[in-house]
Amino acid sequence: MNLILLFPSDFIASDTVRLTGRRLGHALEILKPKKDDLLTVGLEGGMIGSGRVVAIDARSLTMSVAFNEPPPPRIPVVLCVALMRPIVFRRVLLTAASLGVEEVIFFHTVRVEKSFWQSTALKEDGIREQLVLGLEQAKDTVLPKVSFQKRFKPFVEDVLPGLLKTRAGIVADPSGQAMAGNCCEPAVLIIGPEGGFVPYEIEKFREAGCKVIGLGPRILKVETAVVALLIRMWYP
């Protein structure tokens, strides 16, 4: 927790927050602040600043807070990833929030196991937890939007064209040429399931106007490919 993310419900006065639960536990175990110490804080969706410890004990952490800095710049990418097993899903959420993508869409393909859609990891609370952990890690405050597309054809025919009106479409697939150079333009980055896309799916993405790119001869795990592609192409 390199930043303590604050929510409206944490405020007991206009410039004072009182924390309990997980954030208090982390402060007591790891940060171990004393009275008057400064901790990095951020307001959900807003500015970053510091919190001066007013009081801390086993029941609560009270801080006087002030905000003076914008959060770090975002990566102008809508990340679309084929749904994966729950443990990887959680890591991808946390990583996407850490890297600062604007939005994440999980979608279905032929090679996505149907059981993945039943996972409790997909519930709103679980998603929010991973996103908050990612923001706290990366000192950011802006939660990416997260949504699901359970059917491939409506995703590629109805949802994707809207996104592509103002963004380039890029599909990562081992069949694509390795990328040359960097690009920082707004984009939709589409990453397939562990087994890859089937040819029909690649064709549908091409029809929608997407470019297919690769990462060389090595086939990476989905969570590694997410980091590799975002960093390679969009990291400032």
Place this chain on the structure above:
Amino acid sequence: MNLILLFPSDFIASDTVRLTGRRLGHALEILKPKKDDLLTVGLEGGMIGSGRVVAIDARSLTMSVAFNEPPPPRIPVVLCVALMRPIVFRRVLLTAASLGVEEVIFFHTVRVEKSFWQSTALKEDGIREQLVLGLEQAKDTVLPKVSFQKRFKPFVEDVLPGLLKTRAGIVADPSGQAMAGNCCEPAVLIIGPEGGFVPYEIEKFREAGCKVIGLGPRILKVETAVVALLIRMWYP
């Protein structure tokens, strides 16, 4: 398993292998090959090729193999990472093998928990398992060398200078400037623990001739930073 990694003990004739255990299980459950199907195989430390299925049943998979292609190019990097908790240690090993680094050295710093050094994950068998999984994922055959430096000062004063004779030294730390451009030269890439290096450690690396670089305002988890730095600076 995008490639089945073969070892000398798998061979029952000069061009025939018989597999049991994990690799057979994966073939039966995921690949589901029939007689005469071709599977991608690679010889540990050697060439890549294909295996034609001679026979497969619940007890073994027999293939006739031929090799005709070198493994993918390596990243010319000795990756030095402060030792982390076991679950992350395993992921970093797998990722390092997937990305094709030459060598991984895990070292101690002030902020590394001493208990990490007692983990059973550090045993040779466990390490090898993760490396093999990483190579099978990335279609590679060359196991990176893995070693440990349990004391910081001997590592930085005695081991590091030897490595730096033929390689650039690069330390990743939030205090460093964000990297400009790419570099593909042989290097030692040094990454600290979750809590970062202490100033004394950074100073020791500078004295040894290392350059300190950063990744911008976002602080990434160690496993994400490993991928981000390797991809950003060395991916072909």
